[in-house]
Amino acid sequence: MKTELHTADSRGHADHGWLNSYHSFSFANYYNPQRMNFGALRVLNDDTVNGGMGFGAHPHANMEIVSIPLEGDLEHQDSTGRKAIIKNGDIQVMSAGTGITHSEKNANNDREVKFLQIWIIPNRQQVEPRYDQITLDPKDRHNQLQQILSPQKDDEGVWIHQNAWFHLTNMDQDHKLTYEIKQKGNGVYAFVINGKATVAGEHLGMRDALAITEVDTFTLTALSHQTEMLLMEVPMTV
Template sequence: MKTTLYKSDSRGHANHGWLNSYHTFSFAGYHNPQRMSFGVLRVLNDDTVTGGMGFGAHPHSNMEIISIPLSGDLEHQDSTGRTAIIKNGDIQVMSAGTGITHSEKNASQNDEVKFLQIWVIPNKENVTPRYDQITLDPENRKNQLEQILSPSPDDAGVWIHQDAWFHLGNFDKDINSNYEIKKKSNGVYAFVLKGSFKLDNQELHTRDGLGIWDTESFNLVALEHDSEILLMEVPL
């Protein structure tokens, strides 16, 4: 098994006042040739947006875009006519395909919204733009890994045009879980949302990340109560 560690304080950072953003991989004004992506996982942004503010309408094409709210409410609008509110417990996916314009803003005038914005390079270009959103029950990932994304519309969670699988888990202290790689030659980027874990021999804390590859499986154990982790398996 091979790994690469991304400590939380080594990420790119941009504070625009209304937006406080941490970039795991090169993005906008943050450019690090050693951190362009993890396989087809191109963007992992950890964003906080102040009340009443947000991203104005802007275009995307040929990218799978996943939003995972961590707290607060995020309002989405796009050129397909879709308007939606996503909140903690929801997973949103957008296949930009041939081209789509969207905006995202804090639905509250007073409270912050925190969310992850994730971009995955698709395995099929110029598809018809698509939007999907689901609400998950947090109890389904208590002390276990819950699949939230896959390549198949018939499988659990949302789906994208890529051989990728995402899982979320919320664990009590000392609870173990084993993850088996779904597709040979894929790797997993593990990102700790809160608390701390040990993945095989590597200890990770809040917002630390670990890229894992050249293995069929790995073990994780929570080091403290109410620890939460996101696993993103992607082609390398």
């Protein structure tokens, strides 16, 4: 097993006034040749948007884009004609494929919206653009792994054009879980949303991450009450 610790304070940071963003990988004006991607995981942005503000219409192509709201309400609109509000407990996915334009803004004027924006390099190019959104039951992640994304259309969670699996968990202190790799050769990027945990023998605090490769299984143990984590399993070659 190989691991690499990415502490929260080692991330790139951009404060645009209306947007406060932390970049786990090189993005926009943040460039770090050692942090270009983790296999097919290209972008993990931890974004906070002020009330009433947001991203204007902008294009994407040949990328799988996943949004996970943490607090507040995020308003989405895109060139497929879809307009929706996503909030904590929802998962949104777009297959940009041949090209899609979308905008995202804070749906409220009186409070911030916080969300994770994730880009996955797809295993199929030039697909028809697609949008999907689901609401999950948070009880299904209490002291267990709740699958929120996979490659299968009929599986739990949303699906994308890549052999990737995402799971969320919210653990009580001292609770332990074992994660099993779904596809041989894949790696896992474990990200602590809240709390602190031991993952594959490494101690992680809030917003720390651990890149894990060359492993079949590993364990995670909560070191605080309501330790919330996101596990992103992706192919290491793209």
